[in-house]
């Protein structure tokens with residue numbers, strides 16, 4: 073039996089989408105073969121790929137100024153692909169360090185480009201998100217990189233920074249959770265396995281103008297502009313994940329688009345944070361305005377109860393609530409695929425657990 077899956081990633085996928093994929097897995101659309109057995113350059117697959125891309129463009133209202141790429145290597149590969157492509161544009165690059173993922177991005181970039189840490193909350197254990205007005209942007213940097221939703225700490229920046237430089241964002245754990253003004257960014261990237269679909273696919277949304285300025289001496293496979301020229305089929309793409317993501321995009325569309333998910337996601341997160349704040353048993357110390365709507369981190373005031381909490385939640389079909397090993401405690405990831413009912417069930421359980429042990 074499928075449980076309520078709070079995994080941070082790979083994360084829950086809507087059951088109706090999994091069923092749809094299951095139904096057509098043996099034979100895709102009278103082709104005589106499964107979608108995973110068809111060449112990526114066939115008419116039948118090209119249509120799947122194009123439709124998936126067009127649906128994403130429609131959902132996110134991606135302007136014509138931007139290209140959408142379906143790549144591999146995960147978000148982590150972007151940590152090096154970005155500096156490789158754009159280090160020729162300036163003396164250094166600005167990185168805002170607000171949690172584990174943006175720190176990793178900065179560390180990896182520093183092997184390829186001179187990195188200026190524009191702001192960092194590391195000495196406060198990432199308990200606050202550095203205020204945009206305090207970011208120290210260098211004069212001759214190539215770009216500014218930040219991560220608006222830190223999946224591990226559960227801390228987020230909800231406003232888009234106003235910066236007069238190419239702005240790049242790791243949106244792995246927040247993309248498609250709400251409408252987004254894509255035009256404000258020069259590059260957005262996201263590993264698919266949080267809020268898009270199965271692992272193996274990385275979405276990159278990139279300003280076409282910027283893309284052309286990338287270092288032309290790089291091997292093709294590392295250049296955004298080459299991927300674009302080849303329609304993301306420079307080599308065999310992750311065909312199953314690309315197709316699967318297309319099914320999720322259709323689900324988003326028929327559910328009511330990103331306005332629908334924004335309202336739903338706010339409602340789910342508010343419910344859960346309100347419950348945590350009202351209890352003396354659970355705690356989340358982040359400022360309300362900086363709390364993630366996707367990854368709700370919390371601690372039990374008595375750490376000794378952690379393993380009982382995890383055992384008993386699992387017995388109640390509430391899965392994968394263990395926080396990341398770096399920060400401990402608990403984390404409930406409530407991406408688009410988590411229905412409100414799952415959050416209600418979690419709160420019910422947390423309340424009963426509190427009555428039993430509090």
Ligand SMILES: *Cc1c(COP(=O)(O)O)cnc(C)c1O
Nearest residue numbers: 146147148173223242244245263
């Ligand atoms: C999960 C995650 C990553 C790592 O993604 P991979 O696809 O495994 O490389 C990077 N950044 C953020 C914000 C994440 O949530």
